[in-house]
Amino acid sequence: SAMSLERRILQYVQQQALRGDPDSVMAAIDKFGWEREFAMNVGDVKGVILDRFVKETAPKTMLELGTYMGYSAIRTVRLLPETARFITVEFNQENAAVAKEMIAFAGLQNRIIQIMSDSAEVIPQLKTKYGVETLDMVFIDHWKDVYLRDIKLLETNELLRKGTVVVADNIIKPGAPDYADYVRTCGKYDSTFHESNYEYSNDIDGLEKSVYRG
Numbered sequence: 662s663a664m665s666l667e668r669r670i671l672q673y674v675q676q677q678a679l680r681g682d683p684d685s686v687m688a689a690i691d692k693f694g695w696e697r698e699f700a701m702n703v704g705d706v707k708g709v710i711l712d713r714f715v716k717e718t719a720p721k722t723m724l725e726l727g728t729y730m731g732y733s734a735i736r737t738v739r740l741l742p743e744t745a746r747f748i749t750v751e752f753n754q755e756n757a758a759v760a761k762e763m764i765a766f767a768g769l770q771n772r773i774i775q776i777m778s779d780s781a782e783v784i785p786q787l788k789t790k791y792g793v794e795t796l797d798m799v800f801i802d803h804w805k806d807v808y809l810r811d812i813k814l815l816e817t818n819e820l821l822r823k824g825t826v827v828v829a830d831n832i833i834k835p836g837a838p839d840y841a842d843y844v845r846t847c848g849k850y851d852s853t854f855h856e857s858n859y860e861y862s863n864d865i866d867g868l869e870k871s872v873y874r875g
């Protein structure tokens with residue numbers, strides 16, 4: 662069809678969900694994922710584990726790499742106080758445009774700072790251009806082959822501090838083996854794997870939670 666998958670999901674949300682109600686937006690996206698077509702959101706099964714990490718960490722400043730349609734941004738910010746600062750980065754302009762409308766529909770546009778750019782460009786600018794001192798939490802969910810590049814950029818740009826929690830999606834499927842090996846063996850993180858299911862599927866996947874030792 663002429664309309665992209667992401668645009669069709671946005672339209673479905675606008676018809677099925679309640680404007681200003683993040684939970685109904687998430688529920689509509691998940692219903693579409695289970696009942697109609699696969700979409701690469703973290704989803705409702707891994708999402709429960711992500712929720713737990715967010716609640717435990719209660720970040721004041723958080724970075725997300727890979728906005729996609731805004732599902733995990735909405736999922737996360739709904740658990741944070743108004744004072745929290747949530748920055749999300751998306752390189753694909755069409756997906757970022759859909760996310761902007763999805764986030765606005767959920768009523769969270771004032772709580773989420775969306776950056777439409779390459780994470781390799783943005784990370785070195787977070788301190789100077791975005792006023793970030795250090796990050797309390799990071800959610801990595803963009804292209805699997807740049808997870809490792811970007812966590813090293815976060816380190817060298819001194820954006821991590823003792824106790825920063827870095828959560829990464831898709832450790833099994835599609836997989837980020839070089840990243841998983843690094844955080845588990847480099848000695849800079851206390852890293853644990855949390856097995857779950859791939860979004861909208863019974864396949865195995867999971868999240869890696871890596872706490873920076875400082």
Ligand SMILES: O=C(c1ccccc1)c1ccc(O)c(O)c1[N+](=O)[O-]
Binds near residue numbers: 804831
């Ligand atoms: O890379 C894919 C992918 C690869 C091949 C086909 C479809 C999707 C993917 C799959 C599940 C995810 O949760 C995810 O975040 C991504 N992603 O692109 O970032």
Ligand SMILES: [Mg+2]
Binds near residue numbers: 702
């Ligand atoms: Mg993912």
